[in-house]
Amino acid sequence: MPTPSLPQPAHPELDSMLTRKFGKEVANYFAGSPLNRFGFLRSDNVFLSGALKHPSASFLLCNNLQPLTKDKTKLAYVQYKDVQPIIGEDPYATPESKMIETYNSKNFIPQMIFLGLDESVKENSFSYEAKNAVHKGAPYFAIDVTPKDPLTQQCNDVIKSCEDKGLTFAQGRAMDLIAGDAAIYAEARQLLDWNMRNPFCAQCGHPTLSVNGGFKRTCPPTDSSTLPSTAVSTSNTDASSIDRPACATRKGVSNLSFPRTDPTIIVAVVNHAGDKLLLGRSKRFPKYWYSTLAGFCEPAESIEEATRREVWEEAGIHLGRVIIHSTQPWPYPANLMIGAIGQSVPEGEKIDLGNDPELEDAKWFTFDEVRTALRVGTSGLDEGPKPEYKEGDLRLPPETAIAHQLISAVVEKGFLAAESKM
Template structure:
């Protein structure tokens, strides 16, 4: 797919400089440069600024929230890589900060519209849920945001050794955890997920999960199981969820999805039948939607279905399907 990497969070060509992760002296030199900068995170949210919250807000490595402020999922800043100007960029979690007096009731919810202003940060720089703003960021900032959020989330859920249960330590500038008790080494994980554009003629298969907002439909998706190819996962998931057998399957594009740490692998498949048999444990509903009807959906003129969320690979695949630009 020619436009594969134009998907939100797609590769911007960031130099991750992995060879520097185990070189403390080199990282210290980079961190001491005035151009070095750090992205702060708080309870899964990222620090943003700008008139429309359309840019990442960076702080210097010497900022008090890094040097002596409340910590969080990361013991010290995680080295994200080198930006195009050669400056080192880092991410650091301060989730132990207690946002006293601020709206935190919806933090962690699927649709979190709240914003939190830290008293030690400039007015207008607030912690925001990434789903809200992901399409406003440049490709580079979107990649940095996804990377920082995913690695911070991994540290939150992997603070203890999976082999012996002892608390592990952050090493390799955040890209590894080491157990001092048994010597176990643990690395960031990414869960593979297939998301499928299943078509039959000019119709595409759409489904909705229980609890989704009214009118929200999307492409079917599911986790790839151990020992399974992408093609097999597509066929199994569609058959399990909607009772539709699938023939040919082709890979289209992938998207890092840091909610919390998935790699969405977009595929298209040809349905061999049309009769839908929904598994209620997986889906609330599944329907065939025609091309002209989907155009109404994308125009916001459909009386039942809302368009897929902008920035998600489902929206990207459907948009390219409508434009006949999948190849």
Template sequence: MTSYQLSAKEDMVEKFLDAAARGDMSQVSILLSHVPSLINQTGYSGWTALMLAARNGHSHVVEKLLSHGCDKFIVNSSSQTAYDVAKFWGHKHIANLLCQTDDGCRRVLQGSDISPQENYFSRETLDRLSGKRTDKAWLEAKQREPDTVYLIFSNLSPMVSTSQEDDGAAVESKLCRFRYEAVKDLLQKPATVLIFLGVEKRKNPSPSSPEEGIREAPAWFAFSTDEDAADLVKRCREKNCSFPKMPNRDLLKLNEEEAGIVAQARSVLAWHGRYSFCPTCGSSTKLEDGGHKRSCLNSECRSLKGVHNTCYPRVDPVVIMLVIHPDGNQCLLGRKKVFPAGMFSCLAGFVEPGETIEDAVRREVEEESGVKVGPVQYVSCQPWPMPSNLMFGCLAVAISTDIKVDENEIEEAQWFTRQQVIDSLFRGASPAFNIPPRQTIAHQLIRHWIGINANL
């Protein structure tokens, strides 16, 4: 009796999967109405009805299964979701259907609880209000308001206060915030460069305090000055104040909210430091638009005629990529001589003029490691204010595996197994192998690969 019941169940599953593969909507609907538990049943190699419908381009069946609440994050024996199957076979309309979730399309191996990736320096806690940058009267009024916040930069580093543990080790840095009365003398100096960052983003005001919703949110400004750094520190009431000496390391100690503000401020101030003179004719320039534009003072300059984007802050695009071995279970990481002992990271390089992100990934990987790359997939990006980069994070699948490093770029590159990477991530760094800190997009790309199906 038990054997007969098992055979009947297996036969029902086979009919259901076959109907989905053929696009027989009527049969799929009938079987689901009688046996709802068929929805996520698997057949050969772990394929579900959703995967089979996606494989054969039956969008109407896919919609039916989705409406019945099927699990679209189930993976087959090849670690593919229904989305992977649809994308591989070129059924873009079905892939789009499978991506329509609140959190976007998440391709996962185990479970569906991986949260969307947010990179350090990426959080926007200020409303930039770019439309207000040309309103000089509004900006001047904002500068004098008592709750306006000012950040002081010296040599492109913001003044911060650092909390410490009992043993003296630094724990976290916090931006030193100043009010207008404390810095107004610095703002009047000719060498000061002032930029408007935006106003604080406000949550919905409480009904019990309507006046809170009426008052405008505090504005934030940042400025750089050539005043002596030691004298500037004396202006702050906080303890342990300083200007970071090693931005690539010290700025990673800020919390995510303040790191995003620094990314904007530092990048724009760095641009001002490089564009004091017009790149077109060499004349002096003046600040405009709340510090987000420089205009040439030479009235005959070509930059004042037509469209010239050199008068706006620059962003330098960089590709950073985790290269995956054809077997899907190894990744390629390299190290530079300046890295701490044992640290390996993703390969990276600048995007050249007239080059796509994908082509830049392929070129840089081959130049640095000798490995050739096929498919490239964009994952996420990260502002990197060192001084003003935007890093495009990608996964890339290798089509060759022999390594021959360009010793001018990196000193070593290796294939690391998934288990080696997991051990480094979750069991702590070893003297022989460790990865960059969590604030870097390299770290997040590696984590992303561990958590998803790496077969692009």
């Protein structure tokens, strides 16, 4: 199957000082969403309710975080009437403040995410006036339809109805989706996954409530459930809710928990002479398959510091200058890949794998070796190279990987010298 094309960056044809200096911006796979998220309207239940029930609304179903698809390249969507058996008449009918005030932890609420509006849809689209402007577009939502009590049967029925129409839930990592669909799925998956992982407050241990269109979770101060685990104290009168214990999340700026994003560096390392590239391989890689080095950023560490630390820990190489090239959302489960290019110092180019045993091997490859691999040796982990590939030569990640874009930026596109080669 052909590799999906990358999304178009913003204003790709605009000439500017930065474009002339660094070349055109790169928008990596899983980025480039066609949706405007309208984050400032997520707390407006009237907006969400209207968007939910509008005829132009589309709903992406996810079963165990796998998206509903027409085929490997395109997402499939259902309509409001199809998901009503799961979400009910209108889960946004009540303002957030009232939902928190009347919170009952025994009530099961299917997880739903407001993804945004597709403003390219002009005719018969949803329209809403707010913030001194009229906002128009086709609404998009994501819904978790993983069968679980008390809606196991309803979810199974919806899943079967979709499968009867020839639709399927993707298997494995959805890396064959066209660019825009991949970005929509990345948003849906990461938010559904985060909500699923955080049903309880990290401070007091009590159940939390998803609010703000699925982008925040709150720890309500009261709970109308009579479960002993939440019934901590009551007043002398018959109250409709029971006070929960004091919780640090209710003090200070706001009583909210926000989605987790893990910053991760990934770097193409150039030698001091500017004619070789450092690449590494792990044991899980196919034979002759190498990639750029990567690792998680740690607390109180800059991106540049994290890049230098990871490269030294994994390969023993000391970096001098580090610059940022581009970034890539990676929803497995919540990474933001921060793509960098770093250059080694003259006295720090000897490879040493003895610090961190993560890599099986690391090597310096000439630019010519890398260019050949970019032309005939790229593939996914579970795919073979192109027919022209010669056994034993270098293999590299596909274009949908930010590693590929970093490598290409160094050896082909002359990043940092847009009008000349490094």
